[in-house]
Amino acid sequence: MAVVARMAGSAAPKREVAVRVERLVRRFHGNEVLHGVDLQIRQGEFVALLGKSGSGKSTILRAIAGLDEGVEGSGRITVPDRRSVLFQDSRLLPWKSVIDNVTLGLEGPQARAEALKALDEVELQHRTDVWPKTLSGGEQQRVALARSLVRNPDLILADEPFSALDALTRIRMQRLLLDLVKRRQPAVLFVTHDVEEALRLADRVVIITDGVVSYDEQVGDARLSPVRFDERRTEILGHLGVTDHYNHHH
Ligand SMILES: Nc1ncnc2c1ncn2[C@@H]1O[C@H](COP(=O)(O)OP(=O)(O)OP(=O)(O)O)[C@@H](O)[C@H]1O
Numbered sequence: 001m002a003v004v005a006r007m008a009g010s011a012a013p014k015r016e017v018a019v020r021v022e023r024l025v026r027r028f029h030g031n032e033v034l035h036g037v038d039l040q041i042r043q044g045e046f047v048a049l050l051g052k053s054g055s056g057k058s059t060i061l062r063a064i065a066g067l068d069e070g071v072e073g074s075g076r077i078t079v080p081d082r083r084s085v086l087f088q089d090s091r092l093l094p095w096k097s098v099i100d101n102v103t104l105g106l107e108g109p110q111a112r113a114e115a116l117k118a119l120d121e122v123e124l125q126h127r128t129d130v131w132p133k134t135l136s137g138g139e140q141q142r143v144a145l146a147r148s149l150v151r152n153p154d155l156i157l158a159d160e161p162f163s164a165l166d167a168l169t170r171i172r173m174q175r176l177l178l179d180l181v182k183r184r185q186p187a188v189l190f191v192t193h194d195v196e197e198a199l200r201l202a203d204r205v206v207i208i209t210d211g212v213v214s215y216d217e218q219v220g221d222a223r224l225s226p227v228r229f230d231e232r233r234t235e236i237l238g239h240l241g242v243t244d245h246y247n248h249h250h
Contacts, residue, residue, distance in 0.1 A: 018043045018155055018187035019064060023075040026059050026068070033059055035211035036075070043154065044185035048198035051208035052240060057191045058159055060208065061085075064189065065157050080154035080187070084147070086161040090140035092132040092147075099128040102147045111150070118146035122176060138169035145176060156181075158190045162197070174201060195236050199229055207239050215239045 019041040026034040033056045041047050051057050062068040064077060065085050071077075092101045102115040119125050122142035132140055141161065148156060158177075162170045178201060181188060192198050198205055199222040207215035215236070222232040237243070 015042050015044060017041070018045075018080055019189070020078040021060070021064060021075070022077070024060065024063055024071065024077065025075055026056070026063065026071055028070075033211060037208065037211070037213060039206060039213060041155075041187045041189060043187050044181075045204060046181055046188040046190065046202045047204045047206055048202035049189055049191045049206050049208065050193070050195065050198060050236065050240065053193075055208045056211060057208060061157050061159050061189060061191055064155075082151060082153045083155035083157060084151050084153040086141075086144055086148060086156065086158040088160045088164055090132070090137075090144040092140055092143055094132055096132075097129050098124065098132060098135070098143055101132060101143060102150055104147065106150065114150045115146070118149040119143075121149060121180070122146045138165050138173070141165060141169075141173060142176070145173070145180075149180060152184065153186050156186050156188045156190075158188065160191055160193065163193065170197075177201070195233050195240075198236070199223070199232055205236060207236070209239075 017040050019039070021037055021039040024034050024037040024039075025032065037056075037060060039047075039060070049057050049060065059068070063071045064079055065083065066079070067085070092098075093104070096104065099112070099115050099119065102118060103111040106114075116125065116128065119128055122145050124139060124142055124146065127135065127139065132143065135143065144161075162173045165173060174197065190198070190201060199219055203218060203220050205215065205217055205219045206213055209215075219232050219236075222229045
């Protein structure tokens with residue numbers, strides 16, 4: 001498996017292909033989970049990745065993130081150098097202050113200024129010098145988002161980043177992420193179980209079934225009308241093997 005990083009400095013005009021996954025195969029102890037996944041994401045494009053539990057969503061994300069040593073075969077993954085990953089938990093270092101978590105690994109006088117700006121964007125400018133454990137779960141996720149922001153990534157990989165949050169914090173985080181994406185135009189791959197979250201956020205929905213891509217559609221129309229939203233939800237739930245009873249009976 002060749003993981004080819006695109007060279008820094010080849011700053012792409014918008015809508016260039018940012019991520020190219022070709023024939024991705026993954027086996028665990030002889031059991032083939034991914035049978036040859038093909039996926040492209042353009043710069044500035046927001047893709048939600050759905051699929052039943054155990055279908056291989058996290059495995060795809062980890063492979064693209066370069067976190068999986070075990071990917072194999074003749075496949076090829078091309079990704080931007082500047083990428084950041086958001087997980088369900090914030091993965092902050094408990095022995096570092098909020099601001100030091102945000103600047104982690106960055107050097108130079110710019111780093112602190114950038115970190116303060118990012119913490120301001122997630123409305124945590126007043127909590128820069130506290131320990132992560134003194135923050136709520138939602139606040140910790142906002143720090144993780146700020147950490148991602150200062151890296152100004154060309155690609156954001158998110159694995160159910162909001163699923164542990166309460167409903168209100170979740171909506172707030174979705175808005176923050178959408179604002180950020182609008183302004184900075186990274187490519188985004190966002191794993192979620194939540195079809196409505198996918199339709200609120202994504203330009204495109206990709207569903208993985210039995211180790212391959214089984215659905216790949218532009219869904220931006222869902223945000224144009226409530227009727228279209230419901231139709232898309234029913235369609236996608238159908239592809240996931242769920243009948244949308246609510247919609248049928250109302
Ligand atoms: N490290 C591992 N060792 C063995 N099997 C694994 C490993 N990681 C994943 N698998 C298997 O690969 C399959 C896909 O797992 P993956 O976590 O990618 O699914 P997922 O779609 O993200 O699931 P969920 O929605 O439940 O989080 C599962 O059957 C899982 O048991």
